[in-house]
Amino acid sequence: MKTLTESEENYIKALYYLGDRDAVSNGDLATRIGAKGSSVTQAVKRLALKSLVEVVPYRGVRLTEDGRTQAIHILRKHRLWETFLVEKLGFGWEEVHPIAEQLEHVQSPELVRRLAAFLGSPESDPHGDPIPHENGHVPPKQGRPLSVFEAGQEFEVVRVEDAGSEFFSQLDSLQIALGNTYTVKSISAFDKSIELERSEGSSFWLSSSMSNNIYANPTYKQS
Amino acid sequence: MKTLTESEENYIKALYYLGDRDAVSNGDLATRIGAKGSSVTQAVKRLALKSLVEVVPYRGVRLTEDGRTQAIHILRKHRLWETFLVEKLGFGWEEVHPIAEQLEHVQSPELVRRLAAFLGSPESDPHGDPIPHENGHVPPKQGRPLSVFEAGQEFEVVRVEDAGSEFFSQLDSLQIALGNTYTVKSISAFDKSIELERSEGSSFWLSSSMSNNIYANPTYKQS
DNA sequence: AATAATTTTTAGCTTTGCCTAAAACTATTT
DNA sequence: AAATAGTTTTAGGCAAAGCTAAAAATTATT
Numbered sequence: 001m002k003t004l005t006e007s008e009e010n011y012i013k014a015l016y017y018l019g020d021r022d023a024v025s026n027g028d029l030a031t032r033i034g035a036k037g038s039s040v041t042q043a044v045k046r047l048a049l050k051s052l053v054e055v056v057p058y059r060g061v062r063l064t065e066d067g068r069t070q071a072i073h074i075l076r077k078h079r080l081w082e083t084f085l086v087e088k089l090g091f092g093w094e095e096v097h098p099i100a101e102q103l104e105h106v107q108s109p110e111l112v113r114r115l116a117a118f119l120g121s122p123e124s125d126p127h128g129d130p131i132p133h134e135n136g137h138v139p140p141k142q143g144r145p146l147s148v149f150e151a152g153q154e155f156e157v158v159r160v161e162d163a164g165s166e167f168f169s170q171l172d173s174l175q176i177a178l179g180n181t182y183t184v185k186s187i188s189a190f191d192k193s194i195e196l197e198r199s200e201g202s203s204f205w206l207s208s209s210m211s212n213n214i215y216a217n218p219t220y221k222q223s
Numbered sequence: 224m225k226t227l228t229e230s231e232e233n234y235i236k237a238l239y240y241l242g243d244r245d246a247v248s249n250g251d252l253a254t255r256i257g258a259k260g261s262s263v264t265q266a267v268k269r270l271a272l273k274s275l276v277e278v279v280p281y282r283g284v285r286l287t288e289d290g291r292t293q294a295i296h297i298l299r300k301h302r303l304w305e306t307f308l309v310e311k312l313g314f315g316w317e318e319v320h321p322i323a324e325q326l327e328h329v330q331s332p333e334l335v336r337r338l339a340a341f342l343g344s345p346e347s348d349p350h351g352d353p354i355p356h357e358n359g360h361v362p363p364k365q366g367r368p369l370s371v372f373e374a375g376q377e378f379e380v381v382r383v384e385d386a387g388s389e390f391f392s393q394l395d396s397l398q399i400a401l402g403n404t405y406t407v408k409s410i411s412a413f414d415k416s417i418e419l420e421r422s423e424g425s426s427f428w429l430s431s432s433m434s435n436n437i438y439a440n441p442t443y444k445q446s
Numbered sequence: 447a448a449t450a451a452t453t454t455t456t457a458g459c460t461t462t463g464c465c466t467a468a469a470a471c472t473a474t475t476t
Numbered sequence: 477a478a479a480t481a482g483t484t485t486t487a488g489g490c491a492a493a494g495c496t497a498a499a500a501a502t503t504a505t506t
Contacts, residue, residue, distance in 0.1 A: 007463065026484055039464050041485055046462080058471060058484055089337040102329040108322045114312040230493065249454055262494055264455055269492080281454055281501060453502070460495075470485070476478090 001066070002050070006105050009074055011043055012052055015063050016071035023060035069136055073112075076132040078104040079125035080115050086126040087119060093126040094168030128159025128178050128215065143215030146184075146194060147208065154183045155216035163213045171214075174204060181219055224293070225273070229328050232297055234266055235275055238286050239294035246283035292359055296335075299355040301327040302348035303338050309349040310342060316349040317391030351382025351401050351438065366438030369407075369417060370431065377406045378439035386436045394437075397427060404442055 004012070014032040018024045030040045044061045047053045052067035063071060081103040085096040113134070116122075123139065124130050130139035143158040157180050160171065171177070175198075185195040185203050194211050197203040206214075227235070237255040241247045253263045267284045270276045275290035286294060304326040308319040336357070339345075346362065347353050353362035366381040380403050383394065394400070398421075408418040408426055417434050420426040429437075 005462075027482095035463085036465065037484060038466080038486080043463075085334075089334070089341055091333075091337065095333075099329070099331045099334055102331070103326075106322070106325045106329075108325070110314075110318075111308075111312070111322055114314065118312055228492075250452095258493085259495065260454060261456080261496080266493075447506105449504100449506075451502100451504070453500100455498105455500070457498080458496090460493100462492085462494105464491090465489075466487105468485105468487080470483100472481100472483070474479100474481070476480095 001070070003107055004050075004052075004070065007043065008047060008050075008052070009070075009105055011047060012063060012067050012071045013074050013078075015053065015061060016068060016075065019062065021063065021068065023056075023062040025060050029061065072132045072136050072138055074104050075138075076134070077106075077112055079129060079131040080112065080119065080122070082125045082127070083119050083122050083131070084115060087122075092168070092172075094165045096126065097162060124159075126178075127162060128157075141215075143217050146206070146211035146214050146216060147192065149184050149216070149218065151184050151186055154181055154219045156181045156219050157214060157216050159215040161213040161215070167210070167213060170210060174206070176214065182216075224289070226330055227273075227275075227293065230266065231270060231273075231275070232293075232328055234270060235286060235290045235294045236297050236301075238276065238284060239291060239298065242285065244286065244291065246279070246285040248283050252284065295355045295359050295361055297327050298361075299357070300329075300335055302352060302354040303335065303342065303345070305348045305350070306342050306345050306354070307338060310345075315391070315395075317388045319349065320385065347382075349401075350385060351380075364438075366440050369429070369434035369437050369439060370415065372407050372439070372441065374407050374409055377404055377442045379404045379442050380437060380439050382438040384436040384438070390433070390436060393433060397429070399437070405439075 010033060011029070014029055015024055018028055018032060026037050026040050026044075029044075030037045033040065033043075035043075044053055044055050047061075047067070048055045051064055052070065053061050053063055055061050078100045081100040082096045085091040085099060086093055091099075116131075116134070122131055124142070128142060130141060132138045141159065146155070149155055157176060157178055159178070160167075181199055182196040185197045187194050188205075192208040192211075194206045194208070195203055196206055233256060234252070237252055238247055241251055241255055249260050249263050249267075252267075253260045256263065256266075258266075267276055267278050270284075270290070271278045274287055275293065276284050276286055278284050301323045304323040305319045308314040308322060309316055314322075339357070345354055347365070351365060353364060355361045364382065369378070372378055380399060380401055382401070383390075404422055405419040408420045410417050411428075415431040415434075417429045417431070418426055419429055
């Protein structure tokens with residue numbers, strides 16, 4: 001398993017994100033990477049030479065098992081570093097992504113092992129995304145979007161999708177954080193916005209564009 | 224102050240190490256970087272275009288004030304990360320250099336600030352080398368080589384030079400660590416090897432090639 | 447001072463990774 | 477089925493960073 005360049009790592013990470021085991025179109029990959037289609041064509045050719053992907057011209061690119069394994073390891077590093085930045089250095093959860101994108105390229109298996117241990121082998125990162133295990137196992141993503149819950153349902157926020165820094169500051173100003181529980185008070189028939197009640201009694205409205213990026217598990221309160 | 228490539232950062236770091244404000248020869252720089260002279264000639268031309276160095280053909284290269292400032296910031300990052308790796312992750316002091324060489328290239332001033340705070344704003348790294356301040360001030364290197372001490376003198380080990388992993392394991396097996404104090408019991412007239420006495424009474428001999436890489440401050444014991 | 451040895455630079459080649467513009471292929475629509 | 481629209485690939489450039497081999501400049505030696 002040879003060590004990859006930073007660009008190569010970014011490509012297989014993007015391929016895993018966009019398609020996991022499925023084929024990804026040149027265009028989607030180009031958008032995700034932020035390069036032109038012609039650059040992507042070239043890049044995936046190089047990746048194919050290293051058996052990280054399989055390419056069918058005009059049809060798309062797909063990770064090989066080897067490529068997928070490597071992608072997962074990079075994801076593991078990314079999420080461990082994000083956890084470190086928030087838990088140990090006190091960064092806000094909206095700030096850590098670009099820094100983790102740099103840190104994830106550092107090559108040292110021992111560093112990853114020690115970092116994970118230092119953090120207490122966390123199961124999920126500050127956004128609630130699962131941290132792949134060292135053996136390559138990727139736990140499933142937790143939670144369902146708030147839109148699926150009905151009035152009266154209590155739930156625990158377990159994950160948020162990265163929808164930009166404005167989304168995060170909105171979350172912060174509403175004091176929404178992972179682990180918090182709320183009850184659905186009502187749902188607007190007009191625009192699907194949701195009224196939530198905090199455990200201490202106060203309540204507030206959440207637009208559907210907000211709630212679509214918030215994932216939760218129902219709590220079956222002991223009666 | 225534009226952001227540099229990893230290669231550029233390595234060049235200015237090498238220039239700072241080899242010459243600080245003095246000119247460095249192409250050959251010395253090539254050896255340090257691990258590249259051929261012709262590559263170095265090219266590289267320093269690029270650096271000169273960015274006003275990081277001044278080049279006089281056939282005469283050598285010298286950092287500009289801007290280049291020097293940037294070198295010091297990289298050194299600060301390097302030594303902070305080494306401290307993190309040893310203090311927080313439990314790495315041995317002989318293992319951390321190559322990992323810190325990767326981490327030092329991560330770009331985020333806020334990360335450096337928070338890392339320093341997290342570590343308690345350390346003055347020196349695990350080898351006893353001074354950590355440059357955020358404002359660019361570089362504290363002087365501490366200690367003098369053991370060879371300058373005379374029999375009967377007590378001293379505190381404050382710094383070691385990186386002389387390879389065998390050197391470090393030798394230090395470990397003799398239980399020599401920063402902060403420890405010893406007394407010079409005798410000095411061999413033949414090969415300048417030194418007999419040292421530990422505070423608990425036991426003693427051992429140290430070859431001059433070992434002692435030349437160990438730096439200490441005399442302790443003036445209160446009588 | 448002239449020659450020899452060493453160091454540095456120039457010239458030309460390679461790979462990575464990006465670009466634009468044009469050609470080729472696929473998909474859609476009439 | 478043909479024309480058009482959209483996507484992907486090819487062709488040709490460019491910059492960073494390395495290399496080798498040859499030329500030029502500097503330093504050392506006779």
